[in-house]
Amino acid sequence: MSRLAVATAAIVALATTGACVRLSAVDSNGLWKVVGGQCVPNMRDKGKPGPCTTVDFQKRYAVLKDIAGRAQYLVIPTDRVAGIESPDILYGGAPEYWVGAWAAGRHVEAKLGRPLAGNQLGLEINSSLRRTQNQLHIHVDCMRPDITKALASYSDIAPGTWRWTTLDGSRYRVTRVTSLADRDNPFRVVARDLGAQQTMGQQTILVTGAGPDAQRDGWLVVNSGLDVDDGTGTAEGLLDHSCSLAQTRGESQ
Secondary structure, three states, X not given: OOOOHHHHHHHHHHHHOOOOOOOOOOXXXXXXXXXXXXXXXXXXXXXXXXXXXXXXXXXXXXXXXXXXXXXXXXXXXXXXXXXXXXXXXXXXXXXXHHHHHHHOHHHHHHHHOOOOOHHHEEEEEOOOOOOOXXXXXXXXXXXXXXXXXXXXXXXXXXXXXXXXXXXOOEEEEEEEEOOOOXXXXXXXXXXXXXXXXXXXXXXXXXXXXXXXXXXXXXXXXXXXXXXXXXXXXXXXXXXXXXXXXXXXXXXXX
C-alpha cells in the first residue's frame, strides 16, 4: 500500500467513531488495531461493524474503506495474519480471502454508482518489504485502463501456463485461473511455481478479470517479485485509485 495510506485510514476511522485512540502514522499495527480492536468487537457486541463496512465472522475477514482513493477498499483477516509471507494462507481450509476480496468489489461499484466489468476491477497485495502494515490486506479498486488493455492478450491463455510481460517498466508473469478458491487460490497458484531460491514474502500479486465477465472468462493472476530480474514487490501502481474509468461511461470494456 502507498506509504501512510493504511495508517491514515485507521486514524480517520477511529476518529469518525468517536474513539479516543490516535494511531501514529508509522504504527505498523495500526490496521490491526482498527480491525481487531474496533470492528470485530463492535460487530460481536453491538451487531454493527463500524468503522469497517462489513465483518464476516464465518469467512473470517472484514472490509474497510481506505481513506486513500475514490473507491478503494481493503479486505483484512479478522485473525492475526502478518501478510503474504504467512504460511497460514496456504494450508487446506484457510480462509479464501481472494474470494472475499472479489465479492468486495460491490462496495467499489456502490461508491462509484456504476457497475464495473470484471477486467476493470483489480485486487492487489504487496510484498512484505513494500508495505507499511503488518496485517494482511488485499486492495480492492479500479484497474488502470491502460493495464487492462495490456493484459487483454492473456485473456485466453491455458490455466497453469505462465507468460512473462513488462507492465509499467517491471517484469511480471501472468496466468489464468477459473476460480479464486482451493487450488486456484492466487496465493497457492504463485507459491506452487516459485523457484527454489524464491520466497512468498518477496512476491506481489494482482488479480483481475480475464475479460468483462470473470465468472465466464476467469481471472488473471499477475505476479512479480523482488527476487526476479527487473521485478517488483508491489503491483499497487497498476490500480487506479482515482477510478478514472468511471468518469467515462462510453469507454470500451
